[in-house]
Amino acid sequence: MDVFLRIEEAYEHFTNSEKKIAQHLLSKSSDIYNYNINEMANECNTSTSSIVRFCHKLGFEKFQDFKTNLILSVSNVDSNKKIIYEDISLDDSIDEIVEKIIMINLKTINNTKALLNTEQLENAIRVLDKADTIYLFGVGVSGLVAMDFQYKLLRINKRAFMYLDSHSQLTSSINIGANDVAVGISHSGKTYEIFKAMEMAKLKGATTISITKFGVNPISKDADIKLYVADIEKNLRVGAIASRIAQLTLIDILLMGLTKNNYEKITQRLKESSLIVSNFKMK
Numbered sequence: 001m002d003v004f005l006r007i008e009e010a011y012e013h014f015t016n017s018e019k020k021i022a023q024h025l026l027s028k029s030s031d032i033y034n035y036n037i038n039e040m041a042n043e044c045n046t047s048t049s050s051i052v053r054f055c056h057k058l059g060f061e062k063f064q065d066f067k068t069n070l071i072l073s074v075s076n077v078d079s080n081k082k083i084i085y086e087d088i089s090l091d092d093s094i095d096e097i098v099e100k101i102i103m104i105n106l107k108t109i110n111n112t113k114a115l116l117n118t119e120q121l122e123n124a125i126r127v128l129d130k131a132d133t134i135y136l137f138g139v140g141v142s143g144l145v146a147m148d149f150q151y152k153l154l155r156i157n158k159r160a161f162m163y164l165d166s167h168s169q170l171t172s173s174i175n176i177g178a179n180d181v182a183v184g185i186s187h188s189g190k191t192y193e194i195f196k197a198m199e200m201a202k203l204k205g206a207t208t209i210s211i212t213k214f215g216v217n218p219i220s221k222d223a224d225i226k227l228y229v230a231d232i233e234k235n236l237r238v239g240a241i242a243s244r245i246a247q248l249t250l251i252d253i254l255l256m257g258l259t260k261n262n263y264e265k266i267t268q269r270l271k272e273s274s275l276i277v278s279n280f281k282m283k
Helices: 003-013 016-032 037-043 048-057 063-079 094-115 118-130 141-155 166-173 192-203 239-261 263-278
Strands: 134-137 160-162 181-185 207-213 225-229
Touching: 003 016, 003 063, 003 094, 016 048, 037 048, 048 063, 094 225, 094 239, 118 181, 118 207, 118 225, 118 239, 134 141, 134 166, 134 192, 141 160, 141 181, 141 239, 141 263, 166 192, 181 192, 192 207, 207 239, 225 239, 239 263
Parallel strands: 134 160, 134 181, 181 207, 207 225
Antiparallel strands: none
16 A cells, blocks of 8 residues: 555645654655664654554554554655656647646556455455445536446346436435445545435445445445545646546456356356447448
């Protein structure tokens, strides 16, 4: 786990004390990673309990786990080539726009990879595989990602519902059962309609999976399984593009996990679904 990436992604949700710790880590990481918990607390002018809470917020159960990953992160920073990701301006040529969009998307995918938790991914694939029905919730760009997921699930014979109309999504959440799975997709994690649909799914006893940016947010907070995608710099005006790319990448990972678990059956279904539409392609 990239500690620095997690700090950047979660920074806006930190308390003032946690922000102080984060600032020390980002500016003096090469020195601090050698400290024990008491020395780190003294360096950051805070308490050991604040250090522990900070580690928990980043997803580490113990300080030692945090320290181990901090050492690896410092090593990666020292060895990695530095690439500058710039915003797109009105003066950019088409070649510059191509280069910047590709670099932004690559950064988002790589950062998403660093944020993914293998155990959470495996749990998500397992419950999706066993689900009677999968309910997908998302609006705007996230709604289009949910529609893409529904189409891919349809191709492998998984029963899935997705409605672009948010009121229809809320209505469908009433019909969820205990053997179903609800997937809420919201980059911010704060889309109210998705929160209410996931809340109802939880009330009905369904397993809930959230797909949001990293950090504390209402939708992921109560989800049974939390999957995170990367957030890019706040000044970039192509944020919606990058978030969609990150979400689609995660959806493809889940789909491949489902395919791997049922390879023979799913491969045959994919061949059949391709065959049935092949005659409609123009020659």
